[in-house]
Amino acid sequence: MVGTVISKKYSTYSILSDGVIYNASIRGTLKFKGHVYVGDEVSFTDSNYIIESVFPRHSLLKRPEISNVDQIVLVFSLVEPDFSYFLAFKYLTYANYNEIPAVIVLSKSDKDDKQVGEIEEIFNKLNIPIYVTSSKTSEGIEEVKELLKGKKSVLVGQSGVGKSSLLNAINFNYDREVGEYSEALGRGKHKTKEVVLLPFIDGYIADTPGFSSLDLNLSKLEIAHYFPGFEKLYLSCFYSNCLHQKEKDCKILLAVKEGNIPSIAYENYLKLLSEGDKY
Numbered sequence: 001m002v003g004t005v006i007s008k009k010y011s012t013y014s015i016l017s018d019g020v021i022y023n024a025s026i027r028g029t030l031k032f033k034g035h036v037y038v039g040d041e042v043s044f045t046d047s048n049y050i051i052e053s054v055f056p057r058h059s060l061l062k063r064p065e066i067s068n069v070d071q072i073v074l075v076f077s078l079v080e081p082d083f084s085y086f087l088a089f090k091y092l093t094y095a096n097y098n099e100i101p102a103v104i105v106l107s108k109s110d111k112d113d114k115q116v117g118e119i120e121e122i123f124n125k126l127n128i129p130i131y132v133t134s135s136k137t138s139e140g141i142e143e144v145k146e147l148l149k150g151k152k153s154v155l156v157g158q159s160g161v162g163k164s165s166l167l168n169a170i171n172f173n174y175d176r177e178v179g180e181y182s183e184a185l186g187r188g189k190h191k192t193k194e195v196v197l198l199p200f201i202d203g204y205i206a207d208t209p210g211f212s213s214l215d216l217n218l219s220k221l222e223i224a225h226y227f228p229g230f231e232k233l234y235l236s237c238f239y240s241n242c243l244h245q246k247e248k249d250c251k252i253l254l255a256v257k258e259g260n261i262p263s264i265a266y267e268n269y270l271k272l273l274s275e276g277d278k279y
Contacts, residue, residue: 005037006196022049024050039204066154071153073147073155074102079108085268093223093272097218103131104130104131109133109134109139116132141169141170148200152204153203157210159209159210224243229261229265234252
């Protein structure tokens, strides 16, 4: 039998196959060949439900742990927690490094829509799609549904940004448990504990645990290559190992000077670069 791993709890894997969910374990020999991820297409026995093999993957993320993703949906709230340009650029760099298209969804527009115009202008200039939503007023929900059709999408974002609320607005049958935002702690409280794939119109949506930080573990040169808006321009820099600071004939610096790359993007690039490992 063949199916898709839609969730994992301890050593048990839930597999969706022909509309039926099977709870399976891993054959002993497979344990030594590598990890089985949520999102994997697998073959398993139809008697005792043992996973025998994993089909080749076309993408893989280590955080959150999921495979075969077609797009990353980065969810950021406008308030509680406040929108962070730094985290947005950091997550987008992570998506570029993993060669997976990414979009940004802004949630809680009913609470504060004053920032939206500025945020849209900055990311549109970098050709990054922006969706503005509210789970309470249903603003933007239909547009997000169109975005998700026929694809395997993973929702990524901090705790409390509204991933579960967004899912429930997309389909109330998902009934995802919604976390609270703690003003004292300045972050959301975790509700989603594991990666789970939810079937949606010829595809899947992956709900994931929220997190407040993400270690890229990239070299400075990799950050210089994969930072959003830099992916093609860096190839034209005079030096192949250009870090886009003070180097001769740097195309990134020229683009910033001419306004083609927003100054706030470059400021966050320098901040992110300071976190990069030496190359």
